[in-house]
Amino acid sequence: MSAAPGLLRGRSPGLTLARRSLALILLCLLLLPFADLRIITVDPWGELWRMALGFAWPDFMALESPLRAIVLTVSVALWGTFIGAILGFPLALLFHHSRLVRGFCAFVRAIHELFWALLFLQVFGLSAVTALAALAIPYAGIFAKVYAEILELTPRAPNDALPSGVDRLSRFLYAELPLVWERLASYTRYRFECAMRASVLLGFVGLPTLGFYLESAFREGRFGEAGALLWIFYALVATLQWWGHRRLLLPLLVGALFFLGPWPDVDGELLWRFVSHDLWPAPLLEGNLPGLGAWLAGLPDLLPAIGNTLLLALMGTVGSLLLALLLWPLASRHFGRPWLGFGGRMLLVVVRSTPELMLAFIFLLMLGPSMLPAWLALALHNGALIAFLVARHADGLTLGMPNLPASGRYAYELLPRLYPNLLALICYRAEVIMRETALLGMLGVATLGFYIDSSFQYLMFDQAFFLLLVTAALNIAIDAISRRFRPREVPLDDPCSR
Amino acid sequence: MPLLELDRVDLGHGTQVVLPGLSLTFEAGERVALLGQSGAGKSTLLAEIRRRLDSEAAWCPQGHGLVPLLSVYHNVYMGRLERHGALANLINLLKPRHEAWQEIGLLVRELGLEGLLRRPVEQLSGGQRQRVAIARALYQQRSIFLGDEPLASVDPHQALRLLARIQARHTSSIIALHQHRLALDHFDRVIGLRDGQVVLDAPARELTLASLDALYPDAGPSNHEAGVAAST
Numbered sequence: 001m002s003a004a005p006g007l008l009r010g011r012s013p014g015l016t017l018a019r020r021s022l023a024l025i026l027l028c029l030l031l032l033p034f035a036d037l038r039i040i041t042v043d044p045w046g047e048l049w050r051m052a053l054g055f056a057w058p059d060f061m062a063l064e065s066p067l068r069a070i071v072l073t074v075s076v077a078l079w080g081t082f083i084g085a086i087l088g089f090p091l092a093l094l095f096h097h098s099r100l101v102r103g104f105c106a107f108v109r110a111i112h113e114l115f116w117a118l119l120f121l122q123v124f125g126l127s128a129v130t131a132l133a134a135l136a137i138p139y140a141g142i143f144a145k146v147y148a149e150i151l152e153l154t155p156r157a158p159n160d161a162l163p164s165g166v167d168r169l170s171r172f173l174y175a176e177l178p179l180v181w182e183r184l185a186s187y188t189r190y191r192f193e194c195a196m197r198a199s200v201l202l203g204f205v206g207l208p209t210l211g212f213y214l215e216s217a218f219r220e221g222r223f224g225e226a227g228a229l230l231w232i233f234y235a236l237v238a239t240l241q242w243w244g245h246r247r248l249l250l251p252l253l254v255g256a257l258f259f260l261g262p263w264p265d266v267d268g269e270l271l272w273r274f275v276s277h278d279l280w281p282a283p284l285l286e287g288n289l290p291g292l293g294a295w296l297a298g299l300p301d302l303l304p305a306i307g308n309t310l311l312l313a314l315m316g317t318v319g320s321l322l323l324a325l326l327l328w329p330l331a332s333r334h335f336g337r338p339w340l341g342f343g344g345r346m347l348l349v350v351v352r353s354t355p356e357l358m359l360a361f362i363f364l365l366m367l368g369p370s371m372l373p374a375w376l377a378l379a380l381h382n383g384a385l386i387a388f389l390v391a392r393h394a395d396g397l398t399l400g401m402p403n404l405p406a407s408g409r410y411a412y413e414l415l416p417r418l419y420p421n422l423l424a425l426i427c428y429r430a431e432v433i434m435r436e437t438a439l440l441g442m443l444g445v446a447t448l449g450f451y452i453d454s455s456f457q458y459l460m461f462d463q464a465f466f467l468l469l470v471t472a473a474l475n476i477a478i479d480a481i482s483r484r485f486r487p488r489e490v491p492l493d494d495p496c497s498r
Numbered sequence: 499m500p501l502l503e504l505d506r507v508d509l510g511h512g513t514q515v516v517l518p519g520l521s522l523t524f525e526a527g528e529r530v531a532l533l534g535q536s537g538a539g540k541s542t543l544l545a546e547i548r549r550r551l552d553s554e555a556a557w558c559p560q561g562h563g564l565v566p567l568l569s570v571y572h573n574v575y576m577g578r579l580e581r582h583g584a585l586a587n588l589i590n591l592l593k594p595r596h597e598a599w600q601e602i603g604l605l606v607r608e609l610g611l612e613g614l615l616r617r618p619v620e621q622l623s624g625g626q627r628q629r630v631a632i633a634r635a636l637y638q639q640r641s642i643f644l645g646d647e648p649l650a651s652v653d654p655h656q657a658l659r660l661l662a663r664i665q666a667r668h669t670s671s672i673i674a675l676h677q678h679r680l681a682l683d684h685f686d687r688v689i690g691l692r693d694g695q696v697v698l699d700a701p702a703r704e705l706t707l708a709s710l711d712a713l714y715p716d717a718g719p720s721n722h723e724a725g726v727a728a729s730t
Contacts, residue, residue: 158576161563163638164552165580170587174576178567 014416017423017487021321028318035311036446037375040368047366054223055230062225066213066232068259073209074236075256076128076202077195080135082253084195085188087136088143095148109141110475111468112435113198114357114442115449117205118456119468123274127264131207135195142191150183151176185246193240197355200233204357204442214358218365230354237353279465299463300451306474309437309447312371312378313478316433319379321426324386328418331391334399334409345391351384356436360443369444377440378433386425390418420487427486431479438471448474501526501642501670502550509539509546516542517694524672529665531681531702532674534691534713540674543691544646547672551642553580556668558635560646562627566620570611570630573619574602577637602637608663609633610656624651632660636667643668649675658684678710 008019041047060066094101117134124130158175203211210233217226244252283291329335330344351359356377363373399413441449448471455464501524509517517539524530524547532540541560548557556577564573572591575598579587590598603615609629619627628651635643643664649657657677661684665671675681681688682702690698690713697712698705 157559157561157563158565161557161559161634162576163557163578163580167580167584169584170579170582173588173591174568174572174579175565178565181567 013487014419017419020485021423024314025318025322028314031311031314034307035315035375036308036370037372038368038370039372040370041366044366050221051223051226051362051366054225054227056227057224058228058231059222059224060228062222063213063228066210066229069203069208069210069213070232070236071256071259072207073196073199073211074252075259076131076135076207076209077192077199078253078256079260080132080199081139081188081192081195083132083136084139084191085143087140088147091140091144092147092151095144096152101144105141105144106476106479107141107472109138109145110435110472110479111138112439113138114201114205114439115452115468115471117202117207118453118464121205122278122456122461123271124264124266126206126208127262128260129264129266131199131202131209132260134202135198139191139195143188146187147184150180150187154180189244192244193237196237196240197353201355201357211355211358215361218361234350234353238349274461278461281462281466295462299466302448302451302467302470305441305446305448305451306470308371308445309434309441309449309471309474312374312437312440312445312447313430313434315371315375316378316382316437317426317430319375320382320386320429320433321423323379323383324390324422324426327383327387328390328394328422329406329410331388332394332414334394334414335406345388348384348388348391351380352388354381356381357439357443360440360445364443371445374437374440374443374445374447378436382429382433386422386429389425390422393421394418424486427482430482431475434475434478438474499526500524501528502547504546507546509542511542515694517691520696522689522696522699524670527669529670529684529686530672531685531688532672532691533676533678533681533688533698533710534674535715538691538713539694540691541646544644544672544674548644551644554640555642555644556635556638556640558631558643558645558648560650560674562631564619564627564630564634567618569616569618570606570622570633571599571602571615573630574606574633574637577634578639602633605633605637606630609636609660625653625656628652629660632664636664641669643671643673645671645673645675647674647676649673649677649680654680678707681710682707 008015008022091101091105095105113134116137117130120130120133124133154176158179159171162171162175199209200211200214203209203213204215206212210229214226214229217223217229277285281292281295283289283295327344327348331341331348333341335341336344359381360374360377363376367373367376394414397414397417399409401413402409404413438447438449438452441447441451442453444450448467452464452467452471455461455467503524504520504522506519506521508515509520520543522543532543534540548555565576571594575590575594578598582590586595589595599615606612606615609632611626611629611633614622614626619630622630628648632645632648635645635648645664648664649660652660654677657680661673661680664673665684673685682705685702688698688700688702688705688710689696690710692713692715698710
């Protein structure tokens with residue numbers, strides 16, 4: 001009789017995944033001492049208490065014309081998604097045929113909506129064009145990729161059954177598009193939810209959506225008002241399935257047109273100057289190579305910023321993984337009483353509907369500007385999102401031995417079946433976390449985003465653009481790494497994974 | 499006059515040969531039943547026949563090849579998709595063509611699907627879908643009918659009626675099926691495949707149900723006796 005294998009020894013796929021995850025967690029723990037995790041404010045709990053009070057007793061009366069902000073938020077999200085889909089669809093058809101298209105899409109989606117907004121702000125000002133372009137451009141890249149993946153999975157049988165000599169367009173319209181229509185529509189609907197969050201966030205750069213009023217209310221300590229705005233946003237998201245019904249889509253789109261605005265006077269000459277001149281380092285345009293070296297030397301010290309960005313992304317990913325492991329039973333029917341499950345689901349929905357920048361902002365007010373609030377926000381938002389998806393997956397499973405104690409159900413029945421999917425979701429999310437990491441710089445955390453934001457503020461567009469390119473390159477690299485790391489052969493049937 | 503001649507050809511998918519060195523001749527006006535276990539090579543043979551006859555033959559594939567989201571009308575219309583331009587087909591998706599609607603309406607009624615013209619195929623039962631697939635093949639209006647198990651999911655009584663309609667509208671037919679009684683009573687010739695070989699090719703009237711057992715390894719007479727011996 002052979003001896004039992006040692007700790008984590010063996011070649012089963014489960015053990016391989018466990019070893020990989022533990023290695024990731026260990027790496028994070030080793031690097032943790034390098035992160036700035038100080039609590040800077042004097043009275044974090046008092047601050048949290050006041051915010052909680054504001055959330056529990058929202059002051060709806062204090063709001064000035066919230067309707068305008070709500071309508072603008074929805075209109076921007078609607079048209080941003082719509083234009084993104086219109087641009088993304090033809091790109092999706094070319095996606096698997098052209099390396100150029102794939103590269104272009106990877107680039108536009110590697111830059112966060114808010115950074116696009118900062119860029120367009122310089123040319124189009126605080127206008128609807130800025131808001132729409134900030135959503136539509138990265139979404140076009142995302143739609144192109146996801147639509148292409150969905151189209152690739154079109155069942156082939158109906159196409160093979162067609163008589164020969166049918167033209168390409170008819171083939172597509174009859175035997176391909178209808179087969180994947182539902183999946184395309186459901187992904188588009190999910191993206192619209194993301195667009196709602198992003199549209200709120202646009203308030204942080206000054207566009208008058210809900211986020212604009214939220215930010216000022218929080219910043220000035222009017223927590224009752226902030227609570228009211230948050231409640232309005234949750235109500236909007238929770239009732240989406242009714243007001244965002246597909247029958248209402250056309251009237252909504254047409255109606256939204258009347259509320260979008262203001263429309264800017266675009267000065268063509270200025271626009272051209274910005275694109276051809278302002279965005280590029282002066283020595284490069286003059287062909288002065290030694291000057292370019294001096295220009296590079298004049299950049300802020302990038303290595304710590306890149307290091308912080310990567311570290312925060314790693315911490316955010318590992319934090320999401322741990323939180324998702326802890327939280328998913330809350331929303332699953334296999335654990336606890338029904339009312340508890342309902343409460344857990346509500347909690348997860350609320351946390352995942354809150355834009356991560358919003359969460360970070362709240363923690364920042366509580367804890368002061370270190371990496372701690374950013375970490376908490378990233379881990380909470382993404383952890384809750386993944387926990388929710390995993391719980392839904394778990395609810396679809398039937399247990400072989402339902403009478404096991406809870407720990408046994410968790411460790412033997414459910415987790416082994418759910419974990420590959422959970423890890424795959426985390427790996428997809430890693431790219432998103434990376435993008436958000438850079439973004440949190442706008443709140444003063446010393447990541448790349450901090451320098452991008454300040455470069456824009458000092459009107460150093462060449463520097464800002466260069467840093468944006470660095471961020472995009474980092475994102476694309478992280479995406480490639482996480483793709484290698486993620487478990488293969490996992491059917492990711494949920495479109496919300498990206 | 500031969501409809502189609504296969505002379506020592508290797509048939510398969512890609513590099514994998516399923517039917518090596520196959521020689522068969524099909525005559526015009528013949529009604530041929532293809533029998534054999536699943537995996538014996540019936541679909542491979544039919545795919546080759548379809549490729550060679552191209553637009554002369556109407557085709558009814560295994561598993562129907564229907565589009566669930568589209569209506570019965572549109573699924574049947576797809577049988578003649580190549581005879582209209584892309585624009586006409588696009589408009590037909592939004593507003594059905596008048597004459598096509600009339601014609602398909604009659605066809606569908608003949609197959610017992612009246613009143614279902616607007617119904618998405620995803621809401622139909624298995625037997626109804628089967629009939630939509632047959633309607634699509636009939637709508638192609640060819641002289642030859644090729645079918646890969648087109649009667650698999652309908653009851654025996656209905657299978658008989660559908661087969662009669664198919665044969666009335668086509669001068670030749672080559673159909674894979676697994677109802678032996680039907681093959682013997684309603685076809686001129688039976689071809690039996692087993693493990694990539696033609697093991698049976700004879701006029702239907704010369705065959706009996708027992709002679710078809712040779713096509714199935716676990717139902718052959720020798721196996722049968724061995725099974726009886728083992729159980730006693």
